[in-house]
Amino acid sequence: MLAGELSPTAGHLAIPGSVGYLPQRLTLDTDATVADLLGVRAVLDALARIEHGSTDPADFDAVGDDWDIGDRCLADLAAAGLHGIELSRRVGTLSGGQTVLAALVGLRRSRHDVVLLDEPTNNLDRHAREYLYDAVSAHASWTPTLIVVSHDIELLDLMEHTAELHTGSLTVFGGPYSAYREHLEHQQAAAEQALITAEQALKTEQRQQVEAQTTLARRLRYAKKTSPLSDVRRRS
Structure with missing residues (x-):
């Protein structure tokens, strides 16, 4: 429901701000590009049209102040360990880990208020996992409300609260997973x-x-x- 894929059968759902979502099935959209994963496809397309002579105000509105967005995206990808990957490259040519990592870079860039991560470390190698751990740690500059579903205990131990759904009942504990297990x-x-x-x-x-x-x-x-x-x- 938070991701907008389901509607509540009763009541109302109010979300304060925008929602970013990293689904497990991300790698199945093989025709999507790295630009799509980063959420900058529309801006890059507008830039390309302007470079080819477009004077449409809508294109300039889409670009705004992001005239160097391509270079900044490549720098962000390189910082995450994805060196030399073009923004036009398709998901079908990437590994599962590269796809997830690029999407994580995109979520960080988007500055959503709420971010949903569904088993984000499933396809990640150790380097990519460390990137995610650093991104969601307490000292990180990325500070959305994170809702994480994972079997990765190291990731769950970086969360401030633990919620367990069992037999239709939700239990919320004020602490990371290891503290919850000890409790x-x-x-x-x-x-x-x-x-x-x-x-x-x-x-x-x-x-x-x-x-x-x-x-x-x-x-x-x-x-x-x-x-x-x-x-x-x-x-x-």
């Missing part, structure tokens, strides 16, 4: 200790009941033996 382990240990304590209390209660019943039975037998009626029966 769960403490809860489980406490629950197991509570169960042991309860079982011991039950056994003690059952033993006390048996002892009480045994004592009562002995007293009843003793009372029968010492009652006057028993003495009369023995004499008769």
Whole structure:
């Protein structure tokens, strides 16, 4: 719903600002270009038309102050380890890691208010992972609201909150994944200790009941033996 692919069945969804999205199926769009991944295709196309003589105000509006956007994009790609990749190159000619990394560069450039990352490190090598870790770390200049779905514990440990969706229930914990796991382990240990304590209390209660019943039975037998009626029966 945040990405705009689904609509809520009830209520309203309000998003403060723009949303960027890195889907898992990104590599399937093989005809997309690196410029598309960076989100600058429209500006580059407008620049190309101006260079070929266009005087359309719409083209100049599209470019704005970004006359050197091509060079800046190539510099950003190189900083991420993607040296020598042309902006016109198609996704179908890139590796999965190159595609994801270029898209991450594009998300950083776009300055979205909210960014959704769906398993972003699946296709990344160690260098590319380090780029992402640095980008989302607490000291980074990239500061959108990040919502990350991942099996990468190192990435999850860079998050400020952990949310777990299980059997239709959402649990939100104020801390990174490792702290959440430790919290769960403490809860489980406490629950197991509570169960042991309860079982011991039950056994003690059952033993006390048996002892009480045994004592009562002995007293009843003793009372029968010492009652006057028993003495009369023995004499008769």
